[in-house]
Amino acid sequence: MKLPKTITILLLGGGGREHAIARSLAASPRTARLYIAPGNAGTSSCGTNVDMEAGNFGAIKQFVLNHGVGLVVVGPEEPLTKGIVDFFESDPELKFVPVAGPSEAGARLEGSKDFAKAFMSRHHIPTAAYRTFTKSEIAEGAAFLETLKPPYVLKADGLAAGKGVVICDTLEEAHTELTEMLSGKFGAAGSRVVIEEYLHGIECSVFVATDGEHYKILPVAKDYKRIGDGDTGPNTGGMGAVSPVPFANDEFMSKVEERIVKPTVEGLAADRIAYKGFIFIGLMNVGGEPFVIEYNVRMGDPESEVVFPRITSDVAALFEGIVCGTLDAYELTVSPLWAVTVMCVSGGYPGDYRKGFPIAGLESVATPAPKSASKGAPKSGDTVVFHAGTVATATANDVKTTAGSRDILTAGGRVLSVTSLGTTMEKARAASYATIDDLSFEGMTFRLDIGKDLEES
Numbered sequence: 001m002k003l004p005k006t007i008t009i010l011l012l013g014g015g016g017r018e019h020a021i022a023r024s025l026a027a028s029p030r031t032a033r034l035y036i037a038p039g040n041a042g043t044s045s046c047g048t049n050v051d052m053e054a055g056n057f058g059a060i061k062q063f064v065l066n067h068g069v070g071l072v073v074v075g076p077e078e079p080l081t082k083g084i085v086d087f088f089e090s091d092p093e094l095k096f097v098p099v100a101g102p103s104e105a106g107a108r109l110e111g112s113k114d115f116a117k118a119f120m121s122r123h124h125i126p127t128a129a130y131r132t133f134t135k136s137e138i139a140e141g142a143a144f145l146e147t148l149k150p151p152y153v154l155k156a157d158g159l160a161a162g163k164g165v166v167i168c169d170t171l172e173e174a175h176t177e178l179t180e181m182l183s184g185k186f187g188a189a190g191s192r193v194v195i196e197e198y199l200h201g202i203e204c205s206v207f208v209a210t211d212g213e214h215y216k217i218l219p220v221a222k223d224y225k226r227i228g229d230g231d232t233g234p235n236t237g238g239m240g241a242v243s244p245v246p247f248a249n250d251e252f253m254s255k256v257e258e259r260i261v262k263p264t265v266e267g268l269a270a271d272r273i274a275y276k277g278f279i280f281i282g283l284m285n286v287g288g289e290p291f292v293i294e295y296n297v298r299m300g301d302p303e304s305e306v307v308f309p310r311i312t313s314d315v316a317a318l319f320e321g322i323v324c325g326t327l328d329a330y331e332l333t334v335s336p337l338w339a340v341t342v343m344c345v346s347g348g349y350p351g352d353y354r355k356g357f358p359i360a361g362l363e364s365v366a367t368p369a370p371k372s373a374s375k376g377a378p379k380s381g382d383t384v385v386f387h388a389g390t391v392a393t394a395t396a397n398d399v400k401t402t403a404g405s406r407d408i409l410t411a412g413g414r415v416l417s418v419t420s421l422g423t424t425m426e427k428a429r430a431a432s433y434a435t436i437d438d439l440s441f442e443g444m445t446f447r448l449d450i451g452k453d454l455e456e457s
């Protein structure tokens with residue numbers, strides 16, 4: 001199966017990840033029209049924003065049918081864990097419209113930690129030793145904690161807005177946390193709790209595109225989750241990312257492919273789980289050996305903001321390979337340049353923050369137009385400001401307004417992701433920080449040390 005020569009694409013989501021995907025899709029000659037729902041003030045420079053939530057399947061159906069959409073690309077996990085792929089496949093009017101993403105069963109790799117751990121143990125994929133406990137098993141859980149060494153890792157089974165993993169330094173804290181989680185601290189997401197062995201090492205994110213049979217490993221990245229320099233303070237959605245990752249060298253990546261990527265793709269097929277999308281493998285490098293920390297069923301954010309700018313092959317054709325089962329014929333090419341992205345966030349994030357502040361300086365950043373990406377490889381020094389939580393004062397669908405004349409306001413915790421490319425990580429970092437010097441909004445905060453730990457390693 002192949003898609004038509006040019007395709008009308010609907011991309012669901014509205015963060016920095018979706019701006020990065022939208023920019024790469026807009027650069028493809030295969031993309032006839034690109035709609036982004038709901039998108040943000042940045043995605044409107046790549047296509048047409050549609051005021052529609054990514055979880056509103058009824059509205060999505062009407063839009064797809066009314067606008068001749070021939071491919072749906074899903075950015076965030078929620079529509080996937082809610083079963084958007086199954087919704088399309090079981091609807092007589094939608095079943096011929098391919099959706100890039102796993103089935104609801106496949107999305108359980110992210111939606112249930114217990115499911116993911118059982119999958120890994122069934123398919124002999126290296127991960128931390130674990131056990132799962134329910135409310136009636138608090139005593140057993142407490143006894144299991146006694147067998148482990150500190151620190152203790154407790155994970156709410158379900159999606160808990162990125163807050164469901166708690167690491168406790170002492171046994172006493174771990175006992176309290178276990179009781180609180182199983183008593184409803186995270187609602188239904190915590191009705192089961194996975195307790196696992198703590199892995200000591202350094203993390204990276206491996207992204208795999210799969211059509212259910214074949215796979216391509218995309219550029220590897222590392223993200224920075226804590227709010228503060230030196231990995232201090234609370235966890236966030238991600239404060240920056242780099243790609244490639246020096247320690248993820250050929251030797252390490254061949255272990256990842258043999259021990260993790262192949263058994264994951266083969267395991268999904270063996271379990272008869274339909275999966276045509278991205279598998280995001282959160283890995284811990286423990287003394288040179290890879291262990292899976294978690295699976296996600298989508299691309300990462302902000303990792304996408306460093307992964308997609310390095311992909312020089314056609315990204316619309318990548319999605320075609322995913323949905324048509326022809327990924328083996330897709331030739332993935334990747335720029336050898338380093339990419340660094342630094343996230344500018346609202347003051348107070350990840351706690352309470354205010355929105356609606358004007359963003360100054362965007363017009364002064366010479367972001368290469370999306371279409372230029374098809375005309376040649378990215379160059380050292382290129383900078384792209386990806387929008388995350390932003391909104392334009394004029395409606396984003398108003399084609400008469402231009403980016404320069406609109407007022408763009410902050411509309412979320414993570415606001416702008418500033419990505420630069422460079423022949424070295426230092427050059428890419430320096431270019432991103434130089435661009436950030438020209439950008440401002442009230443309360444703007446960012447980390448100063450994205451990629452620093454890797455330069456020194």
Ligand code: AMP
Nearest residue numbers: 128153162165196197198199200293294
């Ligand atoms: P998650 O929300 O699943 O991404 O987990 C949040 C973070 O907790 C991960 O990025 C790791 O830094 C940490 N973490 C999770 N599981 C473990 C583990 N078994 N050992 C050490 N750190 C872990």
Ligand code: GLY
Nearest residue numbers: 223238300301302
């Ligand atoms: N950057 C981590 C995530 O997307 O979940």
